Amino acid sequence: MDKPVEPGAIDAARGNYPALERWTYMDVAGRCILSRTTRAAVDAHLDERMMNGGDKEKFFALIERARGKFAQLINAAPDEVAYAKNISDGINMIATGFNWKRGDNVILCPGLEHPNNVYPWLNMRRYGLEVRSVKPRNGHIPVDEMNKLIDRGTRVVTVSSVTFAPGFRTDVDALGRVCRSRGVLLLVDAAQSVGVLHTDVQASNIDALAVSTQKGLLGLYGMGFLYCRREWAEKLQPAYLARFGVDLGGAHEASMGDDKFKLMPAARRFDLGNYNYVATAAADASLTELLAYGTPRIERYATKLGHALAQGFLDLGLPVSGGKPGPHLAHIVTIGAMGTNHYGTEDDRLNRLYAHLTENRVKLSIRRGVLRFSLHLYNNMDDVARVLDLTRTFLAADKRR
Numbered sequence: 001m002d003k004p005v006e007p008g009a010i011d012a013a014r015g016n017y018p019a020l021e022r023w024t025y026m027d028v029a030g031r032c033i034l035s036r037t038t039r040a041a042v043d044a045h046l047d048e049r050m051m052n053g054g055d056k057e058k059f060f061a062l063i064e065r066a067r068g069k070f071a072q073l074i075n076a077a078p079d080e081v082a083y084a085k086n087i088s089d090g091i092n093m094i095a096t097g098f099n100w101k102r103g104d105n106v107i108l109c110p111g112l113e114h115p116n117n118v119y120p121w122l123n124m125r126r127y128g129l130e131v132r133s134v135k136p137r138n139g140h141i142p143v144d145e146m147n148k149l150i151d152r153g154t155r156v157v158t159v160s161s162v163t164f165a166p167g168f169r170t171d172v173d174a175l176g177r178v179c180r181s182r183g184v185l186l187l188v189d190a191a192q193s194v195g196v197l198h199t200d201v202q203a204s205n206i207d208a209l210a211v212s213t214q215k216g217l218l219g220l221y222g223m224g225f226l227y228c229r230r231e232w233a234e235k236l237q238p239a240y241l242a243r244f245g246v247d248l249g250g251a252h253e254a255s256m257g258d259d260k261f262k263l264m265p266a267a268r269r270f271d272l273g274n275y276n277y278v279a280t281a282a283a284d285a286s287l288t289e290l291l292a293y294g295t296p297r298i299e300r301y302a303t304k305l306g307h308a309l310a311q312g313f314l315d316l317g318l319p320v321s322g323g324k325p326g327p328h329l330a331h332i333v334t335i336g337a338m339g340t341n342h343y344g345t346e347d348d349r350l351n352r353l354y355a356h357l358t359e360n361r362v363k364l365s366i367r368r369g370v371l372r373f374s375l376h377l378y379n380n381m382d383d384v385a386r387v388l389d390l391t392r393t394f395l396a397a398d399k400r401r
């Protein structure tokens with residue numbers, strides 16, 4: 001067991017995030033704030049490009065370093081990590097890597113997935129893929145129903161590890177055990193968990209995992225990673241292929257082999273051409289920070305904050321999704337009734353609460369009709385207390401309206 005985070009250590013993290021001087025920032029589920037260290041790594045990269053043009057060997061070393069750190073974060077091997085633009089890119093790499101046959105099916109819960117983990121599958125129907133849907137159950141992805149739907153034609157089951165709304169955790173381990181025993185690829189959209197919640201792809205029997213770096217990984221937009229377990233990656237055929245997906249030993253990047261080429265080992269076959277070096281510089285710096293604290297500690301810390309916030313809202317009589325904090329709840333707390341509106345809720349009182357918090361420099365978001373508060377290592381109990389105080393004042397004044 002690793003040691004719990006000492007308060008001093010997390011306070012040190014907080015001091016590295018200048019945005020906290022102006023915001024009570026509770027929106028990592030939308031996007032993170034950047035640390036000074038990450039910003040400095042980006043500046044150093046751009047300075048080097050501006051002043052010297054840049055050294056390609058150093059850029060490649062950066063790519064391998066960040067790949068290794070991401071692999072370490074999720075307990076994978078570096079070869080099992082490919083570079084991607086975002087989550088959609090990673091998911092499409094998997095979806096288009098299969099040679100679909102009529103009778104094949106994929107199982108998902110479109111009602112709770114982000115559209116970027118639904119459209120890639122609908123698009124595969126033109127190759128004969130059947131998209132099997134399960135309905136949400138009380139805001140949860142019903143993993144038991146997904147397991148029941150698996151049959152001989154099932155190739156892939158896909159879920160979000162934590163949904164973007166209402167923000168509940170999915171029982172990925174329960175799915176992983178069944179998928180592994182049935183030879184089905186389990187693909188996880190980890191947009192809302194990686195970097196905040198501990199992820200161990202081996203322990204959870206996850207075969208593929210897509211992330212982007214602008215949320216829990218504390219980096220920039222336009223950059224992501226795809227993990228694909230070696231055994232699966234080497235069965236898949238990349239739909240796009242370029243030099244970095246082809247194994248020419250240590251030959252120069254502009255070398256051309258003959259027509260009979262070998263694909264790179266494992267997930268490296270999905271790499272294409274030049275990388276997003278600037279966003280990789282950011283991810284490399286933020287991964288160093290995440291690895292230094294360790295995700296088991298960050299998860300415990302952020303979950304404790306999430307539970308305190310949820311309990312505080314409940315004590316104030318607000319409709320917290322999922323009710324009492326339990327195993328379903330981690331660092332994302334939502335209030336209200338799920339709907340379809342991303343600009344407001346059906347409950348005018350909650351719209352007024354949103355306006356009141358925003359006017360008081362709290363950063364949160366609205367997704368599918370619920371107010372969403374999301375936490376990371378740079379938050380603390382003072383943030384939670386401040387949001388609850390502001391809410392209490394608002395509710396008292398609103399009653400007198």
Ligand SMILES: Cc1ncc(COP(=O)(O)O)c(C=O)c1O
Binds near residue numbers: 029030117164191
């Ligand atoms: C669960 C989930 N998946 C995917 C995305 C975004 O996908 P992409 O990185 O392709 O823009 C988000 C962003 O909010 C998300 O919450």
